[in-house]
Each structure stands twice: as structure tokens, then as C-alpha cells.
Amino acid sequence: MTNKTDFGFKKINIQEKASLVRGVFDSVANNYDIMNDLMSLGIHRIWKRITIDQAGVKPSDRILDLAGGTGDLAKQFAARVGGQGEVIVADINHKMLLAGREKLVSQGRVGNVYYVQADAQNLAFPDNYFDCVTMAFGLRNVTNKALALQSIERVLKPGGRLLILEFSKLTVPLFQKIYDLYSFNVIPKIGRLVTGDEASYQYLVESIKMQPDQETLKTMMLEAGFKAVTYKNLSGGVVALHQGIKTREN
Template sequence: MTNLTKKVDQDTAHFGFQTVAKEDKVSMVANVFHNVAEKYDIMNDVMSLGIHRIWKRFAIDCSGVRRGYHVLDLAGGTGDLTAKFSRIVGDKGQVVLADINNSMLKVGRDKLRDLGMIGNVIYVQANAEKLPFPDNYFDCITIGFGLRNVTDKDKALCSMYRTLKLGGRLLILEFSKPIIQPLLKIYDAYLFYLLPKIGEIIANDGASYRYLAESIRMHPDQETLKDMMEEAGFEQVKYFNLTGGIVALHRGYKF
């Protein structure tokens, strides 16, 4: 590979199936989530037939979070994981709901405040690649269905590693690659044909959900993401395939 090719690779990123400049991807992804924020929860229930709640419950069960812990719910969006963690950590703990997108953060803040969760939850607009938190601060970091939208995933993983305490754990819940071949064909048909139509009907935005389908396809598979986590410094990295690998939960520790 020539130096010129390396530079081109460093300066570009995938936006779905497109290759775009890194600085453009940030604004393009932001526009997608500005568009879908108000209907995000409804679409999650429709798209997954409610199964996303089971995936998130499994992530929480694997988190090891206890009373008094400090938790970062990164790309936390509308706050589903934050709500659960807030109850677990109690008044001696803290949950940071962080998202790069202010529209998603506003929806999450309004929803959690309506639920009365104001004492131990704070809200931070933050880029996963350069987290504005001290070293060795969090007992647990979760990122649910957000890593595939990050421009530089390796940089983000290193940033998460830096802010975790020794003994802390990272949990990445994300769409992945189905491990059953017949399921893969059905899943592709759903992603690329049905999902944009549902987005058009419910959210009046088929294009954003077409991007989300493409971003799922372009996201690293289970083994690749495991290798990326280990490269960032995480140890005892393990993943769990959920719903036949449609979703995977990756867990790694900082020692």
C-alpha cells in the first residue's frame, strides 16, 4: 500500500455503503439521528418486535453494575439502559447518559425526567472518540447500538479504555452477523427492503433507515470487533450471540 493510499484511508470513512470524508460523516450521521429522534423508541419496538428489551436486559445482567457504581451509557440515546442503571446504582452512584447527538440527548433527558430520574443521572453531549472524562473514572461503560455510527471505532475504543477504572468492564451491544445461513437471507431481505418502508410509514423517513440498514452490514463482525477490543487493551474479551447473531454483546475488562 502506498503512502497516498494510506492517507486516503485515514481521511475517509463508511457512511453506509458510501465512502465519505471523515469530517462529513460526523454531520451526515448527526442529520440521520436528528431526523429519527422523536420516533426512535417507537421504531425500536416495531423493528425488533420488542426484542430489543430482552437484548438490553441481557447486557445489564452481564454488566456487574452494583450500588454506588459510576456508569457511562455511551451513545445512550433515549435512555433505556440509563433508566435501568439508575435504579441499580442508587443515590450513592451515578449514571452519565452521553450522546454525540443533541436531539437524541434531549429526548432521553425528557423521558427520564418524566420518570423521576433526576438525582443520579447527568447528561453530557460527547464524542466517543474523545470522551471528556478523567482517566480511570467509570466502573462500567456500555454502548448500545451506537458503535457502528462512530467514525473512528479504534479511537473510540481507546478512549473508553482510558476512562474505565482498573477492573472495569466495557459492554458493546450491537447488530452483528447472523450465524445461521438461512437467517442471514431473511435478515437481509428485512434490512434492505422492509426496514426502509417501515421507516417511511412510521417516521416519514425511509432514507435514514436505509442508512441504518447499510451501517449494520458495514459494521465489523463478531471476531473482528473482538480483535479490535483486544488491540485497544481490553482483556478476557468475549462475545455472546443473541437471536442467532443478529445482535452480539461483546464484553471486555481493563486490568
């Protein structure tokens, strides 16, 4: 088995990836939300709204928002599950968690939201614990994606649903050149202007290119034990929303 993995277009030792990704998100945490708006022209809000809609959560559900970062999904989930439910925002990056907690607390979203620094590959939660797990724009930063999917499957309740919102492969090849031109020439420049950090956004666009395509991720989810795995392309495949159901009990 190879001990190399990708970090954007670079090949690095597996052990190095977590700390390099941490460096990226430490750098961007404070400007994460504004950069999301600028880079996606605000469309990420619609993608997230669709994710919330498809999650189908109900009052009193227990939700895990992995790579929850600045809490965009958690905020919506917390309002829906109410006081009887709970939302756990988990992120491997401490700075992102702090930024998320500060934002949600300042918006009065307290009481049913908890923050846990956690590695998606080794989730420290009981088996069959969550009604729903979401991961928005986080999977491509995970070193061992298969391990993460198995770990998520373990903590979901039977009948529980996993939703992965992630950059994917465009369905209209004609737009690929325009998209690449925008990704590689504009996004790092916006990053430099807003955060003073071009390298982190260069990593971001490279990591998007290295992300498994729709069918590959679907296969990975099936291999991790999920059933009824489907995906929806959003904005012509710029991102895809994958869903799977856990059917067995651990």
C-alpha cells in the first residue's frame, strides 16, 4: 500500500496531510464565510439549503455536522430539531470550530448545539448514535476517505442518512475551460486580496480537481456499507450532493 497521498496537486506522505490541511484552515478560518460568498457568488447558500431540505430532519433528531466549520448547516439544523434534539458540530480544525461557535453564539443559537474537535476517520461517538450526518465541503480534505465513510456509517443509526456536499465533476464539458480559468486564475487572487493568503486558495482549487467524481464517490459510499446511494448534481456538477442510508445495526 502506498504511503503517499495528494495535497492539491502535490504528492506528500500520508502523515503530513492532516497538518498541512490544518495550516490551510487555520489561515482561512476568520474569513471563511466571506470567501465562500465571494468564490461561489453566494450560490453556496442555495447548495446548503438543498442539503438541509434533503436531510429531512425532524424535531428531536440528533445530527452530526462533520467538517462543520463555521456552522452554516448546524445553525439551520439546530432550529429544526428544537430543544429535544441536538446538533454536534465536529471539525478537525480548532480555529474553524472557534469561528463557528462564536458565530452561532452571537446569533443566539445555543442550548442544543455542541462543538467537538474530531477526526472524521476516527469518530469518538457511540455506535448507532446519529439520525443524520452531514459533511459539506470537507471530504476532499480527509486523508483516508474510505476510513471516514466507515466511521460515519458506524455512528449513524439504522435508517440514518448521510449527506455529502462536495465539489465534483462538471456535467457540461463545454464549461470546464471557463470553470478552470476562473478556479485557477481568479479564486487564488481573491484569496490573496481578502485574506492575504493565495497559497491556501491555490490548494483549495487543486483539491477540487483531485476530488473523486460523482460515480467514484457513490461507489465508495456503497463499499462503506451505505444503501440507496444517490447523488444530485448541482450547478451543472460544480458540486454534487450524495446521499446514502445506513440499514444495518452495528
